[in-house]
Amino acid sequence: MIWGMDHLLPRPRVSESTPGVFEFVPGSSVSGPAALVDAVRLSLAVLDLRPAEAGADTAAVRVVEDAGLGPEAYEIEITAEGVRIAAGDRAGAFYAGQTLRQLLPAEAYRAAALPGTVWAVPCGRLADAPALSWRGAHLDVARNFLPKREVLRMIDMLALHKLNRLHLHLVDDQGWRVESRAYPLLHEIGSHRDQTTTSYYREEPAFDGVPHGGYYTLTDLAEISAYATARAVTVVPEIDVPGHASAILAAYPEFAARPADTYRVLDRWGISPAILSPLPATVDFLTTVFDEIIGALGDVPYFHIGGDECVLDDWAASAEISAYQEKLGLATPADLHAWFLRRLADVLAERRSRAVVWDEAFVSGMLRQDTVVMPWRGPQVGRRAAAAGHEVVATPVFPMYFDYAEAASAEEPLAIGDTITLADVAAFAPVPSEWTVEERDRVVGVQFQLWSERIPDGRTLDYRAWPRGCAAAEIAWSGAPVSECFTGRLDAHLVRLDAFGVEYRPPAGPRPWQRGGSGWRRHRPGVVDVQEMMRHLHELTQSADSTRPSTSS
Incomplete structure (x- = not known):
């Protein structure tokens, strides 16, 4: 044909x-x-x-x-x-x-x-020619590790859809995923956990009792980078700090705000109060780790440093950290949080790499001007970042979080919540028409997120990513909602994905073997609702100094 x-x-x-x-x-x-x-x-x-x-x-x-x-x-x-x-x-x-x-x-x-x-x-x-220069996919390999072969295959999938950024989320409370020769306990201890929670929201805690782990060697990172570069894909590594730090502190508790505490790699989801200390020794530690990752990847034009969902209680409770905050002339722990991220951004700038952050890092107004902001909580905070002169990559929960189910149905495999459909993605305008010309010009891209709490393997990754990723590729390339005849073009494209061996979710619903079944992997419709989530995020964005959102990214 x-x-x-x-x-x-x-x-x-x-x-x-x-x-x-x-x-x-x-x-x-x-x-x-x-x-x-x-x-x-x-x-x-x-x-x-x-x-x-x-x-x-x-x-x-x-x-x-x-x-x-x-x-x-x-x-x-x-x-x-x-x-x-x-x-x-x-x-x-x-x-x-x-x-x-x-x-x-x-x-x-x-x-x-x-x-x-x-x-x-x-x-x-x-x-x-593309309308947007950043057309990306975020892949969380920290919560559930994916072998290198799955990362290389994901690069292939991005390439055939003309997507050009692979954002690799390499560390979180549930695991550290890259070799460090300078700090080997990071991968020796931080890369694995004893078990993983199987509980859904508000259920009694339950665990699978199965050890989980894995990490990429620095040579693996070099291979991934070379493979991606050949296919016009830029790897954007993320070391999420200062929060989401349980795996780091399980290996090196001396970098904690409370070094005397005992830390472990988390076996549950959600936000942990574990947080790195902002003192100079931590900056030196992270600088060394950054250098190792940059050295492996080669050219790293962008480096994501997270900054999200930080519980600052341990900073406020520490006399040493409070004294350091006062020495710097900073009024609050939130200001210290902003200073810490700016200090890391300066370190990256010295290495010709631009910092990227989640939107909580923006609200203080203390970022370097060249820092790229990812407003996951929606266009309101994204517009504030653009108005302040920052480049913005649209990453809103709705509709760009593909860990949400595509239907409110018990037939779906377990997802974090309901419902982000293919049609929702196709209708998304990454560059809002109501923004000013200057604000719209600062929207450099759009990216879909694959948080992996509910993505245990490559087959589930296929199911979550495609065909919603096909719609994301079109809006990223055009900078606007999908053009006419998208459904017919998608039907033809799914024949290509069949030939490529992609186990995508059919638009009509899951195949029999893709359903959640009757066990803990079955989706619980309505427990977490997108509209409920969006109302909550709207409340969070009303406060310019919101540093402790309680939703998980």
Whole structure:
């Protein structure tokens, strides 16, 4: 089957069909600058295109660089004689290849070419460029660890949807997930827990009794980064501090606000009062850890430092910390929280990396101006951050938290709450029209979140991420709610995902083996409701110094 240009997802800005097709034959070649040729070949790996010989002018695909098109932009012209690609940069060439892949039969998404497949694409012209520079997915590997193979596969999924940021949540109360050679107890102790809670909200505590853990070596991180870079994806590591620190303090309690306390890697969900001390020794410790991660990943343009859901009681109760706060001329523990995050942002800036934070870190108004803010509590706080001059990546609970169920039904597998549907995601406007021009210009992207309390494995990850992630990819690329005919284009795209082996949630509902069943993995509809959550978040955002929200991210 030859797909038409009206079956592409995300939908390109310009697509014009003309009569005829171009057919790739065995031994087809691609010519152009080496980096761009490599990008196109990677996108179209199933065709086994070979680089054209020097001076040859008969390549099936000819690639040229046109910086005037802008970052990630491309144009494609397909005639019966061949394909011409003009790309603004390597990423643009890679995305041009991904668009050609969608025009090929769905067999282009299988791991090997099937005999007898006709590799033909329709003739016509396409021109495309993204509206937003940050098109991301957040993957929490701290609550439930995912092996490296799942991270690499997630990168593949982002790449084929033209998503370009993988935000890796590497630490939380329930686990530390990266090797540290300077502080080895982080991965030796902090990377595993004895068991995991199976309780749902307000139920009697229950646990599975099964040890859980895992971490990535620094070499693994280097591999993940190289794999992502080749596919136009930037890895954004997150070390969430100063709260969510139980796993860190289980390994190194001397960095706690109360060093005498005994800490352990948590086996339950929710917010812990465990918090790092803001004293200089902690900054030095985190600087060393940052350096290890940056050294492994290579170029790290963005580094997320969290800043969310911090219980500051231990700071207020510590005479040493209070004296340090007074020495710095700060009035409250909340001001010290802001100072601490700014100090870490300065450390990152010295390493040519920009800090990214959750929105609680913004409310003090003390951030570095180049810090990127992720307003998870909604557009109200996001607008305040944009008005203050910060770049903003839209990450609201509704509708971009994909750990929520897609239906209020007991047939769903266990989720954190009800209900964020495919239609909710498709209708989301990441750049609110009611904002001022200046505020809208500071919305640099949108990102969906996969918090993993209820995502124990790769199959569940597929189910939660797709096809809602398909809608997220389209709104991220266009900067607006999905365009017309999305449902028809999605239907065609799901055939591609079938070929790729994605265990997505069918729009009509879960398959029999995807249902929650009758055990603890069954969803409890109505226990946590999205509208209830949004009312609560609205209340939280009314206070400019809200530092202790009680909802879990």
